[in-house]
Amino acid sequence: MLIAKITQYEILEVILMKVVVCIKQTPSTTADFSVAGGKVSWDDPGGKPNVLNPWDEYAIEEGIRFKENHGASDTVAITLGDESSQDALKTCLAMGCTEAILLSDPAFAGSDTLGTARILAAAIKKADAQIALFGKSAIDGDTGQTVVQTARKLGWTPLTFVSEIKEVSDASITVERLSDEGKETVTAPLPVVIGTVKELNEPRYPSFMGIRKANRATIPAWSAADLDIDGAYGAAASKVDWSHVYTMPAREGEVEMITGDSAADMAEELVDKLFEEKVI
Numbered sequence: 001m002l003i004a005k006i007t008q009y010e011i012l013e014v015i016l017m018k019v020v021v022c023i024k025q026t027p028s029t030t031a032d033f034s035v036a037g038g039k040v041s042w043d044d045p046g047g048k049p050n051v052l053n054p055w056d057e058y059a060i061e062e063g064i065r066f067k068e069n070h071g072a073s074d075t076v077a078i079t080l081g082d083e084s085s086q087d088a089l090k091t092c093l094a095m096g097c098t099e100a101i102l103l104s105d106p107a108f109a110g111s112d113t114l115g116t117a118r119i120l121a122a123a124i125k126k127a128d129a130q131i132a133l134f135g136k137s138a139i140d141g142d143t144g145q146t147v148v149q150t151a152r153k154l155g156w157t158p159l160t161f162v163s164e165i166k167e168v169s170d171a172s173i174t175v176e177r178l179s180d181e182g183k184e185t186v187t188a189p190l191p192v193v194i195g196t197v198k199e200l201n202e203p204r205y206p207s208f209m210g211i212r213k214a215n216r217a218t219i220p221a222w223s224a225a226d227l228d229i230d231g232a233y234g235a236a237a238s239k240v241d242w243s244h245v246y247t248m249p250a251r252e253g254e255v256e257m258i259t260g261d262s263a264a265d266m267a268e269e270l271v272d273k274l275f276e277e278k279v280i
């Protein structure tokens with residue numbers, strides 16, 4: 001009888017807890033872009049390799065912990081991008097994700113955040129997940145909008161700025177959220193979308209065995225035809241148009257070196273000038 005109960009409980013957890021982590025491949029934080037004619041040289045990041053969006057490392061770490069600590073059956077990394085985004089997915093596999101899926105189709109290109117959210121929501125539904133984790137933002141687009149827009153498209157509760165997972169059951173989750181005023185504890189029924197912050201955990205490094213396994217992995221690709229996408233996406237459907245991007249004009253200014261016989265003399269002259277310029 002006891003064995004039957006345990007088996008039933010385990011089956012319940014395995015069925016109910018599948019975690020998806022949405023990640024993005026971004027330029028390195030040291031990438032060196034130029035802007036010409038209103039366009040960014042995305043294809044020429046100054047010789048710096050693209051990376052897994054640094055904020056997403058916290059989401060991946062937590063996704064793996066859902067499997068290690070809360071009985072999740074799978075931690076699936078998903079990205080919408082081109083073929084090269086497989087590199088970021090392989091980093092996720094090397095860290096410990098059980099699966100990775102690339103969403104790729106020429107029709108997806110040029111999607112704004114809402115189009116991206118529609119595609120991601122369809123993929124999360126197809127993956128049959130109950131928890132979708134995201135990073136705080138992507139360091140290139142940096143809107144932070146994709147998290148809540150995906151939650152809206154799914155009709156799931158968005159839990160943003162999550163700094164601690166406190167309790168997980170097969171029906172609900174309790175988390176701690178960071179706010180400007182402090183912290184708050186929130187409980188929501190599953191399914192949920194979780195936006196993470198760096199206070200949540202310390203992301204692990206990919207293990208040697210993980211890297212070898214990831215390098216051998218074949219990553220499945222889902223196209224538009226594989227997904228039941230609710231709403232429009234792609235360049236033509238984008239309400240936001242990155243039509244003109246420009247660099248900030250160089251700052252203009254003059255430098256005046258103050259000289260004097262002693263530090264006290266120079267300090268006095270500096271104070272006089274600051275008064276003159278009404279800085280103090």
Ligand SMILES: Cc1cc2nc3c(=O)[nH]c(=O)nc-3n(C[C@H](O)[C@H](O)[C@H](O)COP(=O)(O)OP(=O)(O)OC[C@H]3O[C@@H](n4cnc5c(N)ncnc54)[C@H](O)[C@@H]3O)c2cc1C
Nearest residue numbers: 024080112113116135137138141142143144145146240242
């Ligand atoms: C070359 C290029 C051209 C673009 N052109 C346009 C344009 O014309 N109009 C326009 O509105 N936008 C354009 N974008 C921006 C694009 O819409 C956004 O990059 C994208 O929708 C995500 O927004 P974000 O980068 O602000 O991510 P955020 O909302 O800051 O990211 C939040 C979270 O969502 C995840 N996430 C974001 N994107 C993805 C993804 N693709 N797959 C999985 N998870 C993801 C992040 O990893 C992060 O965890 C362009 C981007 C690029 C690189």
